[in-house]
Amino acid sequence: MAYTVPKLTDYSAAALVKAVNQCIDACQAEAAAVKNESELKLLRDRWLGRKTGILTQINDLWLKGSPKGEKREVGIHVNELKLRIQILVEGTQLAVGETVKAVSDGVDITLPGIRRPIGAEHPVIKTMHEIVAVFQKLGYSVAEGPVVETDYYNFEALNFPPNHPARDTQDTLFIAGQQTKPQRERLLLRTHTSPVQIRTMERMRPPLRIVIPGQVHRNDPPDASHSPMFHQVEGLAVDTNITFGDLKGTLDHAMKALFGSSVKTHFRPSFFPFTEPSAEMFVSCFICGGSGQRGSDPCRPCKQTGWIEILGCGMVDPNVFEFVKDNGYDPKKVSGFAFGMGADRIALLKYGVDDIQLFFQGDVRFLQQFS
Numbered sequence: 001m002a003y004t005v006p007k008l009t010d011y012s013a014a015a016l017v018k019a020v021n022q023c024i025d026a027c028q029a030e031a032a033a034v035k036n037e038s039e040l041k042l043l044r045d046r047w048l049g050r051k052t053g054i055l056t057q058i059n060d061l062w063l064k065g066s067p068k069g070e071k072r073e074v075g076i077h078v079n080e081l082k083l084r085i086q087i088l089v090e091g092t093q094l095a096v097g098e099t100v101k102a103v104s105d106g107v108d109i110t111l112p113g114i115r116r117p118i119g120a121e122h123p124v125i126k127t128m129h130e131i132v133a134v135f136q137k138l139g140y141s142v143a144e145g146p147v148v149e150t151d152y153y154n155f156e157a158l159n160f161p162p163n164h165p166a167r168d169t170q171d172t173l174f175i176a177g178q179q180t181k182p183q184r185e186r187l188l189l190r191t192h193t194s195p196v197q198i199r200t201m202e203r204m205r206p207p208l209r210i211v212i213p214g215q216v217h218r219n220d221p222p223d224a225s226h227s228p229m230f231h232q233v234e235g236l237a238v239d240t241n242i243t244f245g246d247l248k249g250t251l252d253h254a255m256k257a258l259f260g261s262s263v264k265t266h267f268r269p270s271f272f273p274f275t276e277p278s279a280e281m282f283v284s285c286f287i288c289g290g291s292g293q294r295g296s297d298p299c300r301p302c303k304q305t306g307w308i309e310i311l312g313c314g315m316v317d318p319n320v321f322e323f324v325k326d327n328g329y330d331p332k333k334v335s336g337f338a339f340g341m342g343a344d345r346i347a348l349l350k351y352g353v354d355d356i357q358l359f360f361q362g363d364v365r366f367l368q369q370f371s
């Protein structure tokens with residue numbers, strides 16, 4: 001028998017639920033029986049028709065006809081019922097046949113799917129990839145190593161003797177509970193990517209050309225230019241007869257490839273335990289073109305000097321080769337150069353971002369600008 005809207009006498013919740021369910025069951029049965037377009041039209045008119053459709057009748061009979069005190073409760077049930085009937089009937093409209101079942105099971109297949117935006121490379125990772133790519137084109141391979149490192153690789157084999165003051169410059173974060181181990185086995189968060197130099201020389205015999213991207217940590221309080229976690233790209237070339245001239249030529253080329261062919265490089269003496277001689281390399285400021293001025297304003301990124309410090313470098317100290325001598329790195333026979341740069345700092349400069357914290361706060365509005 002075709003469904004007709006009953007009059008309600010009992011407005012209790014149980015009675016309402018029962019009436020609602022009967023109505024839905026009836027609608028489901030009718031929707032499932034629809035076979036063609038004209039039956040579908042009849043279904044729509046019968047249930048959703050504005051003037052005399054079943055939903056309108058329910059509104060009049062159940063809601064308007066209910067006692068004053070019950071109206072709120074009845075309204076909630078009627079609204080829910082309307083929504084479900086609409087979904088059922090409209091769903092039937094879009095998908096006659098087998099999908100009618102899916103709709104009546106409570107899955108509204110007519111709703112649009114969930115759109116997941118495609119991600120993009122993080123600006124720091126993107127910068128690291130760009131730096132790495134420059135060296136790959138020169139024939140360098142990529143090497144990586146662990147972020148949790150031993151004292152041996154992070155310090156000792158890089159010619160930082162135990163208790164040497166150069167260790168203090170690296171504000172190390174140590175892993176707790178290591179005191180019972182011999183010092184060289186104690187774990188820490190690597191403070192630089194340089195330990196991967198040793199790890200790779202242990203595995204591969206010379207000649208060697210590697211570039212090493214990775215995450216490093218230091219016990220620095222976060223501010224606009226410091227983060228306890230940051231990124232470096234390291235490089236190492238070892239062969240017979242590698243000279244400081246090779247270092248300068250390679251790095252000058254790399255800077256031109258990264259910042260544009262008009263940048264100049266210059267080197268100042270410095271100190272690192274693992275290189276001798278050591279240098280800091282500067283590039284002419286690619287923001288002000290080396291003038292130190294931006295119009296009438298001082299150029300902030302280069303502090304008006306016209307030069308930006310970009311990396312540390314030097315000739316591999318023979319003491320470092322001593323640690324891997326057995327794998328073909330006899331300091332009397334081979335020489336090499338190494339360098340290390342901060343990828344986050346380069347990304348800050350490249351994109352004109354003035355606070356490193358923005359890179360790591362995960363604010364999609366910030367990150368979207370680089371996609």
Ligand code: DAH
Nearest residue numbers: 192275312313314338339340
């Ligand atoms: N490891 C150094 C640091 O984190 C950077 C560095 C300097 C790396 C000179 C090198 C190098 O390979 O030769 O401060």
